[in-house]
Amino acid sequence: MTYSISMTNVSYAYGKKEALRGINAQIPAGTITGLLGRNGSGKSTLAMLLAGQMKAEGELLVNGTSPWENPEIMPNTVLVSDSTSIFLDNKLGRSSELWRNSRPNWDEDLYNELLDMWQLSEKDTYSSLSRGQQSAFVAALGLASQGELTIFDEVHLGMDVVVRQEFYDAMLASFVKKPRTIILSSHLVSEIENLIEEVLIVDRGKLIAAGFADDLREEHGQDGAQASLTDVLINLTGKRIGK
Numbered sequence: 001m002t003y004s005i006s007m008t009n010v011s012y013a014y015g016k017k018e019a020l021r022g023i024n025a026q027i028p029a030g031t032i033t034g035l036l037g038r039n040g041s042g043k044s045t046l047a048m049l050l051a052g053q054m055k056a057e058g059e060l061l062v063n064g065t066s067p068w069e070n071p072e073i074m075p076n077t078v079l080v081s082d083s084t085s086i087f088l089d090n091k092l093g094r095s096s097e098l099w100r101n102s103r104p105n106w107d108e109d110l111y112n113e114l115l116d117m118w119q120l121s122e123k124d125t126y127s128s129l130s131r132g133q134q135s136a137f138v139a140a141l142g143l144a145s146q147g148e149l150t151i152f153d154e155v156h157l158g159m160d161v162v163v164r165q166e167f168y169d170a171m172l173a174s175f176v177k178k179p180r181t182i183i184l185s186s187h188l189v190s191e192i193e194n195l196i197e198e199v200l201i202v203d204r205g206k207l208i209a210a211g212f213a214d215d216l217r218e219e220h221g222q223d224g225a226q227a228s229l230t231d232v233l234i235n236l237t238g239k240r241i242g243k
């Protein structure tokens with residue numbers, strides 16, 4: 001069953017450093033949501049809370065239950081980020097074995113297709129790959145896992161424009177084949193603009209906008225034309241010198 005998310009007054013602090021405060025939001029099951037915000041706004045923190053890797057204050061429910069170290073929820077929740085679990089100095093096959101064995105919806109055909117497309121070999125060592133190839137490998141693991149909740153946090157780092165487009169296409173194709181709840185966090189807002197239906201925008205730890213991407217585009221549009229999500233983000237969080 002694909003996971004829905006409900007957050008009521010969700011906060012998180014790293015020691016005394018408050019990273020998120022009073023987040024209230026719902027993410028419907030089976031949607032692709034963009035998690036947007038400026039540097040340091042709290043996106044990765046929220047991603048880790050949703051993936052059950054850190055304990056939220058307030059009420060954070062994934063599929064109706066707390067994800068924090070939850071053995072029912074965690075195997076079906078995939079967070080692909082800079083800190084994804086990978087054996088750095090071992091062959092890719094060692095990491096994929098770990099993922100394959102711990103992910104109940106693992107799609108071996110999709111994994112092999114992605115590795116072929118990105119010309120990666122299981123015999124390669126992760127630390128010997130280029131930055132973009134490393135990102136492509138973890139993206140392949142994340143897509144093939146088909147988690148009921150799948151979060152990609154800045155997965156594109158180092159990927160060239162062609163690999164990024166191949167990733168977006170593969171994500172959409174796999175979403176159509178197996179609908180699930182996907183959250184995409186990226187600073188390349190214009191690239192993911194057409195993939196996302198729902199949006200959460202965080203700024204300095206607070207949720208400042210949430211809802212259908214089209215409603216936000218409409219709300220921030222001018223003279224009958226819709227705004228882009230980049231415009232929405234700049235309108236809501238940007239500052240101009242002299243103003």
Ligand SMILES: Nc1ncnc2c1ncn2[C@@H]1O[C@H](COP(=O)(O)OP(=O)(O)OP(=O)(O)O)[C@@H](O)[C@H]1O
Binds near residue numbers: 037040
């Ligand atoms: N391990 C940590 N210890 C202390 N503070 C942290 C830690 N990780 C993040 N923070 C702080 O929490 C806030 C939110 O950080 P977070 O990484 O969630 O932001 P982000 O939106 O993902 O940023 P970026 O887009 O730059 O990756 C920032 O002010 C950051 O400095």
